[in-house]
Amino acid sequence: MLDFLYKLRQIQESRRSVLCVGLDPDPQRMPQHVLDLYPLPEAIEAFNAAIIEAVGPAACAFKLNLAFYEVLGWQGWRALEATLALIPEDTITLADAKRGDIGNTGRMYAEALFETLGFDACTVAPYMGRDSVAPFLEYPGKAAFVLARTSNPGAADFQERDCEGEPLYLRVARQVAAWNEGTPGAAGLVVGATAPEALAEVRATCPTLPFLVPGVGAQGGDPGAVMRAAATDDGLVLVNSSRQILYASDGEDFAEAAAREAEKLRAALDNEK
Amino acid sequence: MLDFLYKLRQIQESRRSVLCVGLDPDPQRMPQHVLDLYPLPEAIEAFNAAIIEAVGPAACAFKLNLAFYEVLGWQGWRALEATLALIPEDTITLADAKRGDIGNTGRMYAEALFETLGFDACTVAPYMGRDSVAPFLEYPGKAAFVLARTSNPGAADFQERDCEGEPLYLRVARQVAAWNEGTPGAAGLVVGATAPEALAEVRATCPTLPFLVPGVGAQGGDPGAVMRAAATDDGLVLVNSSRQILYASDGEDFAEAAAREAEKLRAALDNEK
Numbered sequence: 356m357l358d359f360l361y362k363l364r365q366i367q368e369s370r371r372s373v374l375c376v377g378l379d380p381d382p383q384r385m386p387q388h389v390l391d392l393y394p395l396p397e398a399i400e401a402f403n404a405a406i407i408e409a410v411g412p413a414a415c416a417f418k419l420n421l422a423f424y425e426v427l428g429w430q431g432w433r434a435l436e437a438t439l440a441l442i443p444e445d446t447i448t449l450a451d452a453k454r455g456d457i458g459n460t461g462r463m464y465a466e467a468l469f470e471t472l473g474f475d476a477c478t479v480a481p482y483m484g485r486d487s488v489a490p491f492l493e494y495p496g497k498a499a500f501v502l503a504r505t506s507n508p509g510a511a512d513f514q515e516r517d518c519e520g521e522p523l524y525l526r527v528a529r530q531v532a533a534w535n536e537g538t539p540g541a542a543g544l545v546v547g548a549t550a551p552e553a554l555a556e557v558r559a560t561c562p563t564l565p566f567l568v569p570g571v572g573a574q575g576g577d578p579g580a581v582m583r584a585a586a587t588d589d590g591l592v593l594v595n596s597s598r599q600i601l602y603a604s605d606g607e608d609f610a611e612a613a614a615r616e617a618e619k620l621r622a623a624l625d626n627e628k
Numbered sequence: 629m630l631d632f633l634y635k636l637r638q639i640q641e642s643r644r645s646v647l648c649v650g651l652d653p654d655p656q657r658m659p660q661h662v663l664d665l666y667p668l669p670e671a672i673e674a675f676n677a678a679i680i681e682a683v684g685p686a687a688c689a690f691k692l693n694l695a696f697y698e699v700l701g702w703q704g705w706r707a708l709e710a711t712l713a714l715i716p717e718d719t720i721t722l723a724d725a726k727r728g729d730i731g732n733t734g735r736m737y738a739e740a741l742f743e744t745l746g747f748d749a750c751t752v753a754p755y756m757g758r759d760s761v762a763p764f765l766e767y768p769g770k771a772a773f774v775l776a777r778t779s780n781p782g783a784a785d786f787q788e789r790d791c792e793g794e795p796l797y798l799r800v801a802r803q804v805a806a807w808n809e810g811t812p813g814a815a816g817l818v819v820g821a822t823a824p825e826a827l828a829e830v831r832a833t834c835p836t837l838p839f840l841v842p843g844v845g846a847q848g849g850d851p852g853a854v855m856r857a858a859a860t861d862d863g864l865v866l867v868n869s870s871r872q873i874l875y876a877s878d879g880e881d882f883a884e885a886a887a888r889e890a891e892k893l894r895a896a897l898d899n900e901k
Binding site for chain 1: 652693695696698702703704705706724727728729730731733734736737739745755756759775778779780781782783784785786787789790791792796799800803
């Protein structure tokens with residue numbers, strides 16, 4: 356199976372894009388005419404189908420946050436599986452699931468995301484330590500992006516606390532890099548766009564791990580600052596944007612508006628490389 | 629709606645049980661005759677139905693770890709919903725989901741677990757801080773058990789590190805207690821049975837929060853040590869056991885064997901009160 360980093364680099368270079376589009380379908384913000392045409396789980400599939408087709412040329416990856424699907428129960432999970440089937444083979448699929456559990460259960464979560472659903476990558480929570488992260492690193496061709504310094508206000512509560520001489524997020528980053536040695540899968544880190552100095556610090560500590568960077572757009576992060584802090588020849592980045600693209604318009608033109616917004620962000624990120 | 633702690637105390641007293649049974653159906657360990665009778669998602673429902681009926685009288689709660697259902701995709705989620713429908717009203721249902729995400733997404737996870745699925749309680753990962761925990765504390769009658777000191781070997785990697793003068797797990801426990809002040813829901817903590825001294829320490833710090841205690845049985849924790857360290861008049865505990873009960877026998881008598889094992893553990897825990 357193709358190495359994850361090799362595949363990611365190929366897609367990013369051929370499409371000149373580090374943009375990851377978050378497929379987070381929120382019925383409260385979706386266009387009314389889509390909601391009028393279909394009942395809820397199908398409306399989400401129809402909305403996602405239009406977005407995938409429209410923004411596909413500008414995106415190297417799609418990130419699906421599982422909360423938006425789980426809120427609809429098993430029918431939401433079916434819509435998640437249907438959405439995945441619509442994403443072209445040459446685009447990375449990322450499960451934003453933030454799972455993490457003890458060994459035998461962690462292996463089931465990894466199997467659920469990488470085999471049952473077939474995602475290329477996922478996000479993982481580090482709090483439970485090595486045996487909760489390792490199962491995700493055992494899959495050749497797959498990647499696990501572990502939360503390091505997230506983009507939300509709560510990041511200050513634990514991640515930024517001094518942990519034996521360094522902020523906890525930096526310790527997590529170093530540990531993940533060490534755990535990654537010799538595994539068949541690829542480890543990455545989640546580092547938010549809202550703290551560019553943390554981005555630069557984690558990049559200096561982990562020069563070759565890919566970063567998934569949320570927080571650009573609606574959350575206030577600056578695309579240029581992200582690229583300058585974290586994108587290097589050896590260190591790939593995936594810059595995620597969800598709401599700013601998905602809900603660029605709530606009219607009949609929502610897909611075209613999303614495509615314009617995605618292309619604008621793709622170009623802005625590409626210019627900073 | 630009935631307060632969660634009031635409901636939990638009533639059930640525990642009337643049934644003389646602090647036992648929580650983990651409904652973690654693993655096809656690799658389920659009795660062969662059940663797997664021969666039904667295709668996979670239905671086999672899980674049949675297995676769970678027999679276990680719920682057999683161990684119900686000894687259990688105050690059932691804990692469903694979502695990994696065991698998600699590994700089967702949307703059909704697994706349907707089996708999860710079908711299983712929940714079988715659990716009697718006077719028994720606590722707990723989603724072992726270890727979710728945690730930024731504010732707007734955290735609210736969707738809370739809605740998925742408490743409203744769509746209708747669980748009474750769930751487990752939550754603390755790494756992302758207050759805004760990832762708070763959405764779960766906003767539901768009257770519901771409870772969120774936040775990971776503090778878990779039962780797995782990886783607990784040593786971050787949870788036990790010194791964080792500004794105390795182990796990280798103790799800081800998390802104190803913060804959760806503070807965040808819980810004035811919320812309509814109830815906060816609890818997950819503290820593993822494999823570290824009784826940590827259990828006692830967290831209990832001293834958080835005298836009134838309920839604890840969910842995994843790690844008894846297959847993971848090696850001692851029921852008596854758990855009760856002495858953590859169960860007080862003000863501090864309720866839920867002691868979880870999964871594999872030791874579910875897979876007490878892999879023959880036709882699996883339900884009776886599970887019932888015997890559950891009753892033995894219930895009585896052992898009750899004697900230590």
